[in-house]
Amino acid sequence: MKTPLLHNPNAIKIIAPALVGLFLLLVWQVLCIAWKVPIYLVPKPSDIAMTLWNDGPGLLRALGVTLKITVLAFLVAVVLGVIAAFLFVQNRIVETSLFPYAILLQVTPVVAIAPLIIIWVKNPTIALVFCATLVALFPIISNTVLGLRSVSPGLLNLFRLNGATRWQTLMRLRIPSALPYFFGGLRISSGLALIGAVVAEFVAGTGGTGAGLAYEILQAGFQLNIPRLFAALVLISLTGILLFTLMAWLAKASISQWHESEMS
């Protein structure tokens, strides 16, 4: 007898990792019980699930705060990153003079400058968005620049031969060529925006601005409420996965018709 579900590659894509996850959770649960691990060191998956259920509303509200900062930072990073990329490819001199500073943004740890930003910017939401944007910006810039530059030289010659204007070359050639790279940048940046938001919240700390998930984690840590800490972690991870999936879906919807990376 055949189980048709197992012959459906799309179903397998979901079922297989889910089974692995379940198995690992089961091992975790069994080991915790067998070795009598205290809950303040490593809580059982069942404890975490209970906490998620009981503290759900509070945690979800915190998640909402973090998510708002993440999404805002991501959108700002996309807009600024794309603008910067377009400026960079217009002119070599612009790129050579500005690119080192883009790298500077990337290599400066946000943890190190977040306190400054939080001091300088009064509005805590704006300060946090600013920090998260700094983290998410660079992949968008570098990927979009790479994409706008990686145009087939043959096609570029063809456009020149047909007397294409700069604008036509940009709209009909450079932007479509850059899309796969741009979507790659989106995928990296969406995750980084979340990390940036959480890190910034950590630095902002418990000083009244909080209520994001990072704040919940800090609080839970102070109170040795480890199950709650884990529950917050689970929510952050799920959010990251959700963002990634969303970006992957977006890329697939836009370019799967022609680009190898999104076919299957």
Add this chain to the structure above:
Amino acid sequence: MLMKYSEIEEDFASLTTDANTVLFANRVEKTYPNGTRALDEVRLRIQRSDFVSLLGPSGCGKSTLLKMFAGLEAPSHGHVRWLGTDSPRKSGLKIAMVFQEATLMPWANVATNVRLPLDLAGTPKADSAPRVQRALEAVGLGKFGASYPRELSGGMQMRASIARALVTEPDVLLMDEPFGALDEFTRNRLDADLRALWAQRNARSDGSDTKQLAIVFVTHSIYEAVYLSSRVVMMAARPGRMVADLRIPDPVRDDDFRLSMAFTEHCRDLSARLLAASGGEFEHDEGARR
């Protein structure tokens, strides 16, 4: 540098308008910044409705010469003339080019790819649609307008690329080793179709104002050059220069022509000339000799 009298005379001749000469490369040289001499004193005239092959080993500058005819590269010395003017635009000539790869836009279907030159020129959609369809039918892709490039074989992609070049009804078609990457069967088939297409364009010119088509075809296959062209220009490398300019008068090009004595004779003649020009030994690739 002093010019010989005959050169001065010919320079003068080149400046007077000759309506039949579409392209003229006059003592063209190209030296790259690293010192490589890609072309040395090349003089070549392309007439309306010519089918000229530029034939030679790699490094003989044949692609460079083609790019100069396209206006994509400028000579270091000498000059190129388009209908006696100094730029393709001024001459009013329509020049189309087919590259080594099909260079289709992967995100657009075949019809959109073929329509590109018309779109760039601002032709309204209503006018361009029938022209695109005619160009696709001319290369045997009439039913593939809605397909995407990746769904086509290498040969069909090349056909689409040729359709894109034909859609503007060009006066000059420049082809840079277009079939080099294809297998031999596909290549022979495309050669035959290209020759037929060229013959058809130029046969119509008897009465009315229909346009003639000149083709400049770069290849490193002697057989392909002899099969296709009415004229074969042989080039040699280091420095890139012309060594022979041979007419292939035979009017009929079919599979029998490939097996005929005349075909073999032309090929042998060209091989001998290349051998003589390269100092008695063939230069197969750049790496072999320092």
